[in-house]
Amino acid sequence: MIYVTRKAHFSASHRLYNPEFSDQQNQEIFDKCNNPNGHGHNYVVEVTVKGVPDPQTGYVIDLKKLARILDREIIDKVDHKHLNHDVDFLRGIIPTAENLAVVFWGILKSSIPSGELHSIKVFESDNNFVEYYGEPIQLVRYGLLNQEGVEV
Numbered sequence: 001m002i003y004v005t006r007k008a009h010f011s012a013s014h015r016l017y018n019p020e021f022s023d024q025q026n027q028e029i030f031d032k033c034n035n036p037n038g039h040g041h042n043y044v045v046e047v048t049v050k051g052v053p054d055p056q057t058g059y060v061i062d063l064k065k066l067a068r069i070l071d072r073e074i075i076d077k078v079d080h081k082h083l084n085h086d087v088d089f090l091r092g093i094i095p096t097a098e099n100l101a102v103v104f105w106g107i108l109k110s111s112i113p114s115g116e117l118h119s120i121k122v123f124e125s126d127n128n129f130v131e132y133y134g135e136p137i138q139l140v141r142y143g144l145l146n147q148e149g150v151e152v
């Protein structure tokens with residue numbers, strides 16, 4: 001088995017908060033990432049596909065194709081966006097690196113043309129990153145509140 005990885009970068013802002021927590025709880029738990037107007041990170045995503053090289057091409061997966069899928073399905077939709085507000089597939093999800101990895105997995109899993117999706121890594125900074133190998137995880141989607149505090 002060979003593991004083939006494509007890396008991509010995006011920059012985005014987010015705010016980590018749970019509408020079911022008090023302001024104080026949100027501040028204590030999410031700290032800097034709870035900044036009311038959001039704040040930014042330079043993210044790195046690594047997508048690894050596993051498989052056996054095709055005897056005729058020597059490829060597990062054509063990395064040009066994997067790059068195009070990753071850009072089209074994910075990077076183009078999150079780059080320079082506010083993850084809480086601008087990205088349909090993240091609507092209502094607390095945009096931690098953990099949750100991004102789970103959502104990205106769901107998007108890419110069925111889009112990989114050859115080989116099998118093995119892992120997704122999401123780096124939120126040079127020092128902090130998560131790895132996901134596709135074990136089922138149920139994410140909670142919270143209602144989004146408008147400026148009057150009404151769920152939308």
Ligand code: NI
Pocket residue numbers: 014032033039040041
């Ligand atoms: Ni943050």
